[in-house]
Amino acid sequence: xxxxxxxxxxxYLAPNMFWFYEAVAAYLGxxxxxxxxxxxxxxxxxxDLVLLEDKLDIAFIxxxxxxxxxxIASNQLVAIVAPVMQASRxxxxxxxxxxxxxxxxxxxxxxxxxxxxxxxYNDPGSNSGYNLLRQRLIESGHPSSFFGKVIQSxxxxxxxxxxxxxxxxxxxIDSTVLEQELRDYPELSNHLQVIESIGPCPMPPVVAAERLxxxxxxxxxxxxxxxxxxxxxxxxxxQIRRYVSVSSSxxxxxxxxxxxxIRSGYESIGT
Numbered sequence: 697x698x699x700x701x702x703x704x705x706x707x708y709l710a711p712n713m714f715w716f717y718e719a720v721a722a723y724l725g726x727x728x729x730x731x732x733x734x735x736x737x738x739x740x741x742x743x744d745l746v747l748l749e750d751k752l753d754i755a756f757i758x759x760x761x762x763x764x765x766x767x768i769a770s771n772q773l774v775a776i777v778a779p780v781m782q783a784s785r786x787x788x789x790x791x792x793x794x795x796x797x798x799x800x801x802x803x804x805x806x807x808x809x810x811x812x813x814x815x816x817y818n819d820p821g822s823n824s825g826y827n828l829l830r831q832r833l834i835e836s837g838h839p840s841s842f843f844g845k846v847i848q849s850x851x852x853x854x855x856x857x858x859x860x861x862x863x864x865x866x867x868x869i870d871s872t873v874l875e876q877e878l879r880d881y882p883e884l885s886n887h888l889q890v891i892e893s894i895g896p897c898p899m900p901p902v903v904a905a906e907r908l909x910x911x912x913x914x915x916x917x918x919x920x921x922x923x924x925x926x927x928x929x930x931x932x933x934x935q936i937r938r939y940v941s942v943s944s945s946x947x948x949x950x951x952x953x954x955x956x957x958i959r960s961g962y963e964s965i966g967t
Contacts, residue, residue, distance in 0.1 A: 699912055705734040707756040708741045709900055710852050710873040717756050719930035727919045740821050758900050760823035763951035766944060775901035777920045777939040781872055790940050791896035793871040794824040799859055800889045807892050812844040816855045816864035823950055824870035828894045830957050830965055846966030853877060860887045898946050917941055
C-alpha cells in the first residue's frame with residue numbers, strides 16, 4: 697500500500713498521556729505531510745468496533761489486548777515501537793511495572809496485608825491493573841477470593857483517587873501512569889505509598905495496521921526512532937528517553953500469562 701491520505705490514530709491508554717499521543721500524531725503528520733486524526737477511546741479495545749473492524753491505522757494500546765487480538769485476527773495489527781522511560785528503574789529498556797498502591801495512612805506495609813481488603817482496578821483487560829496482579833496471586837498461592845471486595849473503577853486515574861479518598865484500600869497502577877499523575881498533581885504523593893512493584897513487563901506498544909503495507913510501516917518505525925525537536929520536547933516532558941523497535945512476539949508472554957490464569961480457574965479476581 698502507498699502512503700495513506702490520512703492517518704487515523706486511537707489511544708486506549710490512560711488519558712493523562714493523551715497530550716503526548718497528540719504530539720506523536722502531529723509529528724507523523726509533519727513527517728509524511730498528511731492529515732492525522734486522533735481520539736481517546738472510551739471502549740475496551742476488544743469491544744471497540746473501530747478496532748475490531750480494522751478502521752484505525754495506529755493505536756497506542758496495552759500489551760494484553762493487543763496480543764489477545766492477535767490471537768483472533770493474527771494479521772490485523774503489528775507492534776512497531778515502544779517507549780523507553782528515563783527513570784533509572786526502567787534500566788534503559790522498553791519496560792514498565794505494576795505498582796501496588798495504598799493510602800499512606802492505611803498502615804498497610806506488605807502484599808499479604810491486603811488479605812480481605814478492598815481492591816479497585818481500572819478494567820479486567822488491563823495488564824498492569826489486572827493481569828499482573830492476578831499472576832501475583834497465583835504465584836503466591838493466594839485464592840482468587842484473596843481480596844474482601846473488588847471494584848472496577850474504569851481508569852487508573854480514578855483508581856488512584858479512590859485509594860486517596862479511602863473508597864478502596866489498594867490498586868495496581870501502571871508505573872508510568874502513576875508517575876505522570878504525580879507530575880501533574882504532586883500533592884497526591886503525600887497520600888500514597890507503593891508497597892510493591894510487579895514486573896518488569898514489556899511496555900505498551902505503538903501498533904500499526906498490517907494493511908498499511910510493510911514499506912509504510914517501516915517508514916513509520918524509522919520516523920518514530922528519529923523524532924524532530926518538537927516531538928523530542930514532548931518526549932522529555934513525558935519522561936520518555938526514546939522509542940525503540942519492538943516486535944509482536946515480545947508480547948506473547950503476556951498472552952500466555954493470561955491464558956494460564958484462565959485455565960487455572962482465576963478467570964476473575966474476587967470470586
